Amino acid sequence: MAQARVGTSGSNTGNSIRDSALGLAAQTVDAIVALNNTVWRKNSVRLSLVEMLRLRNARTVNCVFCKSVRYDVAKQDGLTEEKVSRIDDNFSDSDLSEIEKLTLAFADVYLRTPDRFDPQLITDLRKHFSEEQICHMAISIATFNATSRCAVSLGGMPESLPIMEMQLPPEEVNAAVSC
Amino acid sequence: MSTTITTETLSAALRAGGVLADDYNAVSKAVWSQDHLPAALLDLSRLRLAQLHGADSELQLRLENGLEAAKIEALLAGNISTGLFSAAELAVLDFTEIYAQDPAAISDDMADAIKRHFGEAGLVCLVEALGFIDGRIRLALMFNALRRTH
Numbered sequence: 001m002a003q004a005r006v007g008t009s010g011s012n013t014g015n016s017i018r019d020s021a022l023g024l025a026a027q028t029v030d031a032i033v034a035l036n037n038t039v040w041r042k043n044s045v046r047l048s049l050v051e052m053l054r055l056r057n058a059r060t061v062n063c064v065f066c067k068s069v070r071y072d073v074a075k076q077d078g079l080t081e082e083k084v085s086r087i088d089d090n091f092s093d094s095d096l097s098e099i100e101k102l103t104l105a106f107a108d109v110y111l112r113t114p115d116r117f118d119p120q121l122i123t124d125l126r127k128h129f130s131e132e133q134i135c136h137m138a139i140s141i142a143t144f145n146a147t148s149r150c151a152v153s154l155g156g157m158p159e160s161l162p163i164m165e166m167q168l169p170p171e172e173v174n175a176a177v178s179c
Numbered sequence: 180m181s182t183t184i185t186t187e188t189l190s191a192a193l194r195a196g197g198v199l200a201d202d203y204n205a206v207s208k209a210v211w212s213q214d215h216l217p218a219a220l221l222d223l224s225r226l227r228l229a230q231l232h233g234a235d236s237e238l239q240l241r242l243e244n245g246l247e248a249a250k251i252e253a254l255l256a257g258n259i260s261t262g263l264f265s266a267a268e269l270a271v272l273d274f275t276e277i278y279a280q281d282p283a284a285i286s287d288d289m290a291d292a293i294k295r296h297f298g299e300a301g302l303v304c305l306v307e308a309l310g311f312i313d314g315r316i317r318l319a320l321m322f323n324a325l326r327r328t329h
Binding site for chain 2: 003006021024026028034035038042043061110117122130132135142143145147153154155157
């Protein structure tokens with residue numbers, strides 16, 4: 001494992017964002033914790049689809065931490081490892097549902113070609129998602145991408161990690177890991 | 180909305196996102212207003228990221244944060260070795276360049292250069308700021324396309 005480029009906040013709050021290197025930035029950490037909490041708890045999009053956005057980002061950015069995590073709320077919503085295995089560059093030819101493929105295609109526009117958003121894809125997205133849901137997917141993928149890039153940029157990434165199921169922390173501590 | 184969406188006007192485009200949009204905008208506000216990195220310095224990164232995305236409207240956007248016009252002109256002309264830029268600014272621009280291409284390619288030397296000028300918390304603030312500024316540029320591009328297809 002490469003050495004991390006910064007330390008951690010030294011806190012032990014049980015909040016994985018506050019207790020990470022992001023805790024060193026005291027003026028931004030509260031807002032990031034709140035955003036991650038909201039993305040998982042107030043999202044109008046099914047959490048299995050939110051998790052697919054997160055994992056598509058994780059694989060694109062190659063964040064080992066992010067790739068290893070599975071949120072229990074997404075599994076409870078029907079996301080299986082078989083489906084997770086389809087979240088690769090051939091997803092459009094897979095047996096994923098149309099709505100799952102649209103979700104991943106949306107992620108790829110953000111991640112790869114935000115300046116080239118195919119009008120047909122937009123039309124298809126609007127058949128399945130409301131304006132609110134499209135906004136929520138956009139904010140979700142933007143949040144996952146920013147935080148996973150933070151993790152990669154700050155170093156200390158292991159070569160690999162086993163799959164880890166993660167629960168959302170209790171809402172009162174206002175915490176959820178995003179990347 | 181009749182004008183092209185930029186990072187500054189993205190909040191209006193995200194209005195349907197309700198509390199998620201509110202919290203997303205709050206992070207953006209926080210990364211611009213923290214004490215470790217001046218806003219004028221982050222604005223150099225914003226402009227470089229906009230260049231790399233080909234985000235023309237974003238490149239036209241001028242924020243009131245003290246960034247000198249001569250530096251903007253030099254950056255947009257691809258001429259940063261003019262002596263106009265401080266060592267700290269050059270370190271941030273160097274970091275931004277690699278961050279945009281592949282954050283895994285950021286070297287320890289590049290990270291150390293940021294820490295020398297701004298400390299560990301400054302490095303954390305920089306990667307946070309780059310992530311959320313880059314994100315707003317990407318979303319502005321996407322929401323311009325969404326609006327065109329209404």
